Amino acid sequence: MSKTVEAYIEEISKDFLSIELSVDNYGMHNAFITKDEIYGVIEKLKEAGFNFLTDLTGSHYPENEGQEFQVVYHLHHFYNNLRIRLKVNLSKDDLEVPSVTDLYAGANWMERETFDFYGIQFSNHPNLNRILNVDDMDYHPMRKEFALEDETREDKEDKYFGR
Amino acid sequence: MVKIVDAPEGYQGQGFFATSFDKVIGLARANSLWPLPFATSCCGIEFMATMGATYDLARFGSERMSFSPRQSDLLIVAGTISKKLGPVLKQVYDQMAEPKWVLSVGACASSGGIFDTYSVLQGIDHVIPVDVYVPGCPPRPEQIIEGVLKIQELAKNESLRRRDSPEYKKMLESYNIETIDK
Numbered sequence: 471m472s473k474t475v476e477a478y479i480e481e482i483s484k485d486f487l488s489i490e491l492s493v494d495n496y497g498m499h500n501a502f503i504t505k506d507e508i509y510g511v512i513e514k515l516k517e518a519g520f521n522f523l524t525d526l527t528g529s530h531y532p533e534n535e536g537q538e539f540q541v542v543y544h545l546h547h548f549y550n551n552l553r554i555r556l557k558v559n560l561s562k563d564d565l566e567v568p569s570v571t572d573l574y575a576g577a578n579w580m581e582r583e584t585f586d587f588y589g590i591q592f593s594n595h596p597n598l599n600r601i602l603n604v605d606d607m608d609y610h611p612m613r614k615e616f617a618l619e620d621e622t623r624e625d626k627e628d629k630y631f632g633r
Numbered sequence: 634m635v636k637i638v639d640a641p642e643g644y645q646g647q648g649f650f651a652t653s654f655d656k657v658i659g660l661a662r663a664n665s666l667w668p669l670p671f672a673t674s675c676c677g678i679e680f681m682a683t684m685g686a687t688y689d690l691a692r693f694g695s696e697r698m699s700f701s702p703r704q705s706d707l708l709i710v711a712g713t714i715s716k717k718l719g720p721v722l723k724q725v726y727d728q729m730a731e732p733k734w735v736l737s738v739g740a741c742a743s744s745g746g747i748f749d750t751y752s753v754l755q756g757i758d759h760v761i762p763v764d765v766y767v768p769g770c771p772p773r774p775e776q777i778i779e780g781v782l783k784i785q786e787l788a789k790n791e792s793l794r795r796r797d798s799p800e801y802k803k804m805l806e807s808y809n810i811e812t813i814d815k
Contacts, residue, residue: 602717602752603716603717603751603752604716604717607751611751611752616751618749618750618751619749619750620745620749620750620751620753620755622755622759623744623745623749623755624755625744626749
């Protein structure tokens, strides 16, 4: 029997006290980590064989006071075929997490995308600017406070939509 | 059977035919429009059908697709144009030589269509002037042909001096498109 995700987390939990591991309804391992420890955790997991960063993205929960934003990392251990999801909660007043581009080169564009859509700052990122949206956009469109509809549209009046 | 367009109005006699320059040039322009397809999505597929053997836009003198903006008369914008693509579209329009016409094919190019969102341009007329809009999502090839025929009507009846008029220059300037004084 190959090593489980719990065993990998157990090994590093001595150094990183903030890890809270749980398993969701789909059998995916989920760990909450503070922003001060996330870089170290990912570094150790990479050394342990989680050599692929499947995804890196953000999310916005405006109703969670003090933890409005989240950065989500998905790691994959190729050899044992294990996956883990790491989450960092951030307050809207302090949206800065360390960049993992020096560990995974693939994080570069994903961190730029997360910055583009949520405005999360990645410290030590080599080129943190917008990647998908137009450069002169002055807001972060996936934040919930911005309407989905385009504001430049002239033919869309509330009265036509019963609002 | 080869069908030849009717001669414009004029005076005819033994061995001569006289008409105005406007009409002859309009006739020539209208019946040999060289389209530049700017196709981004499903409207582009309908446009391909329009060019294909069944619908055959070549019947109207537009069989020569020009993939260089410098050699084309008619910009056919078919599909969703995102805000990031807007400057590219404008540059393509800029590179076309006068006289030039623009055909906006489909709901997305004309108004943003269903993509009422932060990333999509809400109609290409925010960036470049449009001569004819073809509605539909996507429009059928017949509709696109109808649009091209409308452009032909415009080309046929356009005054030779229209593109030098102050109104035309003012219109271009309202889109921040540079005009050259001759």
